Amino acid sequence: MVKTTRVEMVVNGRTVGPSDVPDTLPMVDYLNDYLGLTGTKFGCGIGVCHACVVIVDNPDGSSQTMRTCINSAATFAGKSVRTIEGHANSEGKLSPLQQAFVDNFAFQCGYCTSGFLNEATRFVEALEKSPIPKSSVEDAVENALGKHLCRCTGYFRYYAAVRDLILANPNLTVDG
Numbered sequence: 001m002v003k004t005t006r007v008e009m010v011v012n013g014r015t016v017g018p019s020d021v022p023d024t025l026p027m028v029d030y031l032n033d034y035l036g037l038t039g040t041k042f043g044c045g046i047g048v049c050h051a052c053v054v055i056v057d058n059p060d061g062s063s064q065t066m067r068t069c070i071n072s073a074a075t076f077a078g079k080s081v082r083t084i085e086g087h088a089n090s091e092g093k094l095s096p097l098q099q100a101f102v103d104n105f106a107f108q109c110g111y112c113t114s115g116f117l118n119e120a121t122r123f124v125e126a127l128e129k130s131p132i133p134k135s136s137v138e139d140a141v142e143n144a145l146g147k148h149l150c151r152c153t154g155y156f157r158y159y160a161a162v163r164d165l166i167l168a169n170p171n172l173t174v175d176g
């Protein structure tokens with residue numbers, strides 16, 4: 001008999017569940033198969049490539065990214081989650097980072113893109129609260145996105161898209 005847990009969470013601002021899911025069900029499968037949110041991608045499946053990350057918003061206003069291949073759906077019970085489907089507005093207008101990715105031709109096959117977008121979004125939102133010196137932006141972007149693997153070797157354009165967006169927004173940096 002498969003052991004199950006009743007889970008309820010908020011995904012992209014909408015409460016989902018409660019539903020009974022197997023304890024071992026990975027979050028990526030819950031998003032893809034139970035909720036039809038197929039933008040979260042299963043890459044390596046062992047926690048290395050970070051293609052599968054989503055954003056988790058904490059009650060204290062902070063946020064973090066979490067991998068959905070190595071964390072079960074039950075791990076996310078009670079949490080507030082953002083996926084790639086939650087970035088554009090209700091009219092379909094892309095978020096500034098999504099638009100920057102498009103403008104920079106940042107991705108090729110796109111398999112890694114939702115992970116990069118979620119990580120970059122969390123990073124830029126953190127800069128809104130805590131700006132960094134302009135001179136450190138290049139390194140900070142590489143550091144923030146450095147765990148994300150792209151088999152199409154699209155790193156440079158991803159990094160450039162995020163760097164240029166940050167440098168174009170005076171609220172995200174300080175002189176220095």
Ligand code: FES
Nearest residue numbers: 043044047050069
């Ligand atoms: S698919 Fe989750 S880290 Fe690679």
Ligand code: FES
Nearest residue numbers: 108110150151152
């Ligand atoms: S764009 Fe193909 S894996 Fe990154």
